[in-house]
Amino acid sequence: MKKSVKIILSVIVVLTITLQMAVNTKPTVTQAAPDPLGKSTPTILATYARHAGIDNKFPEGQSYDNNIWMTDYEKVLGIKLKTIWTSEGNDYDTKLNLCIASNDLPDIFAVRASQLKRLADSNMVEDLSSALNTYGSKEVKDLLAADGKEALKQMTFKGKLMALPANSALPSGHQYIFIRDDWRVKLKMPVPKTMGDVYNLAKAFVTKDPDGNGKADTFGLTVGNVPYDTYFAMTGFFNGFGAYPDQWVEKNKRLVYGGIQPEMKQALVNLRKYYNEKLIDKEFVVKDCGKASQDAVAGKSGIAYGQFWVQGWPLGDTFKTADKKSNWTAYMIPFDTSVVNKAIGVKNKVDSMYVVKKGFAHPEALVKMYNYFTDRIFGGVADLTKYKSDGKFDYMGDAAVQNFTGLDRNTVFSATVSKAIDEKNPAGLNEEGKTYYDKIYAYLNHKDEGVDKNADNIVTSKTFYGTESLFGMQTQYVKKKMLKSDLFYGPDTATMSKKWAILRQSEYDMIISIISGNKPLSYFDQFVKNWGSLGGTQITSEVNSWRDSLK
Secondary structure, eight states: OHHHHHHHHHHHHHHHHHHHHHHHHHOOHHHOOOOOOOOOOOOOOEEEEEEEEETOOOOOOOOSSSSHHHHHHHHTTTTEEEEEEEHHHHHHHHEEEEEEHHHHSSSSSOHHHHHHHHHTTTBBOOHHHHHHHHHOHHHHHHHHHHHTTTTHTEETTTTTEOEEEESSSSSSSEEEEEEEEEHHHHHHHHOOOOOHHHHHHHHHHHHHHHTOSSOOEEEEOOOOOOTTTBBBSSSHHHTTTTTTSEEEEEEETEEGGGGGSHHHHHHHHHHHHHTTTTTTTTGGGGGOOHHHHEEEHHHHHEEEOOOOOGGGTHHHHHHHHHHHOOOOEEOOOOOOTSSOOOOEBBSOOOOOOOEBTTTTSSHHHHHHHHHHHHHHHHHTOOHHHTTBSSSSSSSSGSSSSSOSSSSSSHHHHHHHHHHHHHHTOTTTTOOOHHHHHHHHHHHHTTTOOHHHHHHHHHHHHHHHHTTHHHHHHHHHHHHOEEEEEEOOOOOOOOHHHHHHHHHHHHHHHHHHHHHTSSOOOTTHHHHHHHHIIIHHHHHHHHHHHHHTTTO
């Protein structure tokens, strides 16, 4: 009897414990992942600083603060963005540096690599690791992985992701030589294959009246007074003599700065010759690249160096505003006969990225706008005439946050669109590819409608179609192993952060002074000595220490 009671009591205890556990234990709930493009409630309010385009145009009633992107941020994403200041070109960096110094920052803004390091070292920006992991779309994460996550590595400090890159850490930024081919053909000059040919062509453009107006009012080569800018610059010219300024190259198994190597001096000798013979505008010393470009667009210049987009703007405007017979054509950069290893300089370093101010409660706002740009520009259902361009206005440039990571889409489009044109079958193209196809097809079949339409179709064809197009040539550069990468792509070193701006300005001053004759050619050697003593030697040591740390 006692044994039966014990068994009953034991069962009661077990049941009691089980019931208590059932009451006290909450059911497991699987949390759904946040929608990368979902609307935030309540609306997130964020301030923003705008890096504005120099010559951006808007449809009537629109502006940087009133456009499809700003509207969608609020209506679709639940993010109300308020621009607290706007600045153009290099002025943006100047103003932002002042804001960093005074710790008066917007919630979300774009920075350069050197600025990112200052902000990260000073704990002034948010770690975005969690926000990207939680809110980043699959498309965004795939794009960020396309370069081996190299761009993300450049954004990471002590294991923390302090920014989102605007582009991948893939070779980019190289230059082409652009030539007024209508002038060249008229004067029966050959396509330049060497730097000697470039000189002869420039001289013909000055002395043989290529525009036929009976006046000596044309230049051979147009450059601005910012030597290493992205357009109307001198970098491509320097590359033609085997010189690689604005990047670090290997010499005797160490990294050295290309701007102080002997090859630079030979290039400067030639640019000085251009200046003395009036093949370059004598007023270039007071013209930045934007003002220099106006000479070319006005039909006053026959040769320029710049990145691929120069074909469309500003050179594409020559056809519209100055000369309907103008034919600016891009070519692979010619080299001097003395250059053995022919290659053009390219960048691997990401120098544009987005950050969130330390303490801002919603870093996911940046990630969601980053997702939105990717979806609306590169997604399968993207409406490009609404979000990119209608052929008259650039809507893509209005986006506060942009994302061009991933494989080089331009070379991909060049190959696929060229194949479709040759086969006369656009069936396999997405919307953007079909847009290029239609413009190229119209141009090749003379189905153009008006000057503006024709100019746009010509630019698209020269950019994407065939092996001699801009991106066709880029493919050739890759195949022929003619891209020379900048071998330093880490964050600015300690001394670089403090002294690089001064060294860069002294380098620009040296170049301008030698070309214009204000300094003798021997001044280059003095500059090299000064460069080392003013911090260059220490920076070189730090750059090599960085490289050693990667081994």
